[in-house]
Amino acid sequence: GAGVSQSPRYKVAKRGQDVALRCDPISGHVSLFWYQQALGQGPEFLTYFQNEAQLDKSGLPSDRFFAERPEGSVSTLKIQRTQQEDSAVYLCASSRWRTQTYEQYFGPGTRLTVT
Amino acid sequence: RKEVEQDPGPFNVPEGATVAFNCTYSNSASQSFFWYRQDCRKEPKLLMSVYSSGNEDGRFTAQLNRASQYISLLIRDSKLSDSATYLCAVWEEYGNKLVFGAGTILRVKS
Numbered sequence: 001g002a003g004v005s006q007s008p009r010y011k012v013a014k015r016g017q018d019v020a021l022r023c024d025p026i027s028g029h030v031s032l033f034w035y036q037q038a039l040g041q042g043p044e045f046l047t048y049f050q051n052e053a054q055l056d057k058s059g060l061p062s063d064r065f066f067a068e069r070p071e072g073s074v075s076t077l078k079i080q081r082t083q084q085e086d087s088a089v090y091l092c093a094s095s096r097w098r099t100q101t102y103e104q105y106f107g108p109g110t111r112l113t114v115t
Numbered sequence: 116r117k118e119v120e121q122d123p124g125p126f127n128v129p130e131g132a133t134v135a136f137n138c139t140y141s142n143s144a145s146q147s148f149f150w151y152r153q154d155c156r157k158e159p160k161l162l163m164s165v166y167s168s169g170n171e172d173g174r175f176t177a178q179l180n181r182a183s184q185y186i187s188l189l190i191r192d193s194k195l196s197d198s199a200t201y202l203c204a205v206w207e208e209y210g211n212k213l214v215f216g217a218g219t220i221l222r223v224k225s
């Protein structure tokens with residue numbers, strides 16, 4: 001079946017622009033995670049949804065970052081007024097479980113470059 | 116101190132060699148541990164879960180040492196296709212999230 005998909009795969013933004021990154025989780029997966037992966041680092045947790053509820057946003061680096069999942073399926077991560085330090089790969093992962101959600105399937109990521 | 120630490124490598128090994136990586140974690144209450152593999156410019160993919168009794172899958176063996184708070188991954192008979200970054204991940208039950216290390220780079224050469 002289809003895996004997690006993300007779009008766009010690559011995004012170049014000028015500093016100060018707003019960007020929106022989309023994640024389509026595996027159908028039926030209730031839990032959805034966003035991670036940020038800087039070059040040479042592991043994925044760092046940003047935020048977590050269970051269905052449409054955002055249960056944890058403790059990893060969002062600033063109030064310029066905003067995520068939503070209004071209907072409990074597709075999710076969008078929005079970054080306002082992008083800065084150079086936002087350049088990274090943004091990974092989305094989904095899990096079929098509500099708890100014990102360590103069995104996660106990752107999408108291919110969106111590589112964001114802020115110039 | 117980072118929650119999950121790994122030697123970044125790279126580990127350069129010849130085909131057929133045995134190689135082992137360790138990963139240390141800081142939270143003694145952690146219960147669940149995983150190894151992910153990440154190819155260049157690709158997403159992480161779950162390689163193995165790490166059980167308290169150890170876990171073996173073909174050429175790959177994962178071990179947990181709770182007393183010293185580390186997990187290990189052993190790869191026997193390395194193949195060129197094993198070249199990748201190996202990410203260690205620890206499950207934070209209270210936060211319902213995975214915490215990843217920075218990864219260890221493995222390069223297998225012919």
